[in-house]
Amino acid sequence: MTGKNGLWIDIEFCTGCMACEAACRQELDLGPTEYGIKVFEQLLNDGQTFNYVPIPTDRCNLCATRVHEEGKRPACVHHCMAQVMEYGPLESLIEHMKRRPRSVIWSPVSRSSQRPYHDLEQFEFLEE
Amino acid sequence: MNARDASPVKIVRSTTWSAGPGCHGGCGVELHVRDGKLVKIEGIADHPYNRGTLCPRALALREYVNAPDRLQHPMIRTGARGTDTWRKASWDEALDLIEHRLKAVKDQHGAESTLFVQGTGRDVGGWLVMLAYNYGSPNWMQSLPGNSCYHPRLLAMKIAMGDYVVPDSSQFTNQRYDDPEWRVPECYVVWGQNSVATCNDGLHGHWIVHALKRGSKLVVIDPNYNWLASRATIWLPIRPGTDGALALGMLNVIINEGLYDKAFVDKWTVGFDELRERVQQYPLDKVAKITWLPAEKIAAAARLYAKGQPSALQWGVPVDFAPEGLTVALAINALWSITGNVEKPGGMVVARPAFGVTSYPMSQGAISKMYGEVMPKEQLAKRIGIDIYPIARDLHWRAQPDAVIDQIFSGTPYPVKAAFIAGTNFVVGAQDPRRWRKAFESLEFNVVVDLFMTPTVMALADVVLPSSSFAERDGVRAWWSPLTAQNTAVRVGECRSDAEICFELARRLNPGFRYRTLDDMYRFFLEPSGISLEEIREKGWIFPPKDSAATPYARHERGLLRADGKPGFDTASGKIELDATRMKDWGYDSLPAYTEPSFSPVSTPELAREYPLILNTGSRSIAFFHSEMRNIPSLRAMNPEPLVQIHPETARRFGIENNDWVWIENQQGRIKMRARYALVHPRIVLTQHSWFYPERIREDKDFGAYEANGNELIPGGLHSKTGFGGAQVKSLLCRIRKVEENA
Structure with a gap:
């Protein structure tokens, strides 16, 4: 199923509250600085552009267990305070996008299902 | 770890309030517990307040509750204050010591020499009042200069209209946005608040976003181009502290251009002519100069607001922090009053506790109802600050914080000797924090109740008691509607809730204390509702019926706001007092006016x-x-x-x-x-x-x-x-x- 489903996010009304980050961290049992989705800020000094855009990371598995075994929506979609996220088949998400064009659709694929995580801790000099 | 490989998960439904996310709460949550440990929090999808959503602080609850640095048992100081020198104590030993010391202060100096200090309105205020009054001290206080967090706004509303109003986000019905009576505000003013980073005083910040999605036009008053400002129709980057001038300028436009609701003003307000006269002192060119805002933008905002059918307004703490905060709040109160936006769907609606349940007593009436007439008049008269501040004397049943600090240093008319401090970290949070610290360092005995080690604990506490998060306690709450329940999911170490701690001490300090158990007290709170403790715990939340005093709309027309059951507002005149009689009685200007900040390019x-x-x-x-x-x-x-x-x-x-x-x-x-x-x-x-x-x-x-x-x-x-x-x-x-x- 993964790959055919995705996340639709309405950029016009995402407030950058980071609830998606926290919900995901709890759901995937990630550490305090690990992310399954991360919010980016786009603030330009053009008097026009101020957006927050959540982007799933390589860890996102679209809450496979939660969705398929518990019958719930993904944790980020469920907890999003601005209620700007939808989960479903990509074809149906396109319909949301047609209705609300200032939006994005992500089709995350959990990297661990394709290739292994690499151990970066060997590079100790990376930490100051 | 997956839910499958361990013992079964128990789900406890509860309502957020204070420690945990920290806020004034109201979100419905499921708390998932395995082997006595909190493993997850999840928003309840059909809860009317949060509809499944939660903020990052609530979603970090598991980390907060299980934090390795939680205080987990009472501690008694062994060395000097300010040093990390403690020994573990049992609850009995710690409470014995507190009881002994507070009784000694009472015997030697009088109970008024002990202060009961809280921070913001978390689930501790009601309990501190209970403890203070049963001990015999009238000196319960908020650790904030000028009571400058919501109280100036609350009192302005109380003085002008007899009740508190909040923007109507359909929060007082279970159907929320589907309620057929509710309307989307055409204009929504956000005055000095980054609402999407907060949930204040009964308003969930993101409800404003929901209104925006449904078509509300925003006016954002904020010096910062924040996200809400970026979505606003009009952004007013105001010079901080000049909110009073802006409100008067907007009133000037609305009145002089005839944009106010004449029928509402005639029928439901008094003092309009006086207000009209006053706002003539605030022409737009003058206001523009004061606020650093272009006159035409102020006019456009005033027109958008006045023409909105309806319009809502959410205000933030900068209103209180303005030089004369209460007066600024009176001016903003006049804005929604003369535009007829009161008790109207999508406008401003009165917030009343569901079913008339008082779980958080703020008045002498509520206090005596709950705990009996525990304090004689002459003792009540010792409340600090009431000789200087008549509003504190007549409307606010607390000691005035600035007067308290002065009295700690002066020792007159009586000395302050001890403090019971809970739910506040004022060594960090008070303005001029070193003066506050010095004041409390001079006391003979300080108890601090908290969940974590804080600078306040370190600097001041002689005894520290470990408190709990909302996940670790029971409770009922009607602040405001619906009625909700908190249900205990877990216990951590020896931590006890603020309610349990204050209840036990109140019992020790007043042998005639009315209640045997906390549940007895909750049952007493619930009496006016006819709802049993078991029922509210089971259901989690219950709304009062449509025709109740806690449910909008048009309650002033239906006689639901006044004790005598007559139509009108709960003021002496029965109307909204644009020229506030009570302010006059206390010797203050009864009309809104502007005061320049004490330190500014203009004043200094x-x-x-x-x-x-x-x-x-x-x-x-x-x-x-x-x-x-x-x-x-x-x-x-x-x-x-x-x-x-x-x-x-x-x-x-x-x-x-x-x-x-x-x-x-x-x-x-x-x-x-x-x-x-x-x-x-x-x-x-x-x-x-x-x-x-x-x-x-x-x-x-x-x-x-x-x-x-x-x-x-x-x-x-x-x-x-x-x-x-x-x-x-x-x-x-x-x-x-x-x-x-x-x-």
């Missing part, structure tokens, strides 16, 4: 040459609640360092680049924060709220309390002359410079 031009920037302290981060949560790793990671927001052009002028460490200095001292470019007004810098470094509590002599704390830059004595408002934390002066490598 010489100082402004030395400190050319306006300093606006207290910006909120969604990761934190006041001074809390810098010790919770995932929340700290969202905002690892204290930030000062500066316009890039201003930064360049002062030789500063994005992410530089910066000194922010003024006549009070200096603090150090990380520069962050923002599209804030170029003459204004914004510093984040109530920062301290928990990781330095045991290392620094000042417990990490001051280096990044904006309150260090705020002089004392800036509270309003009414005793309600002021502190002026948003409108000071400063300069900035880059921190050099070895500085």
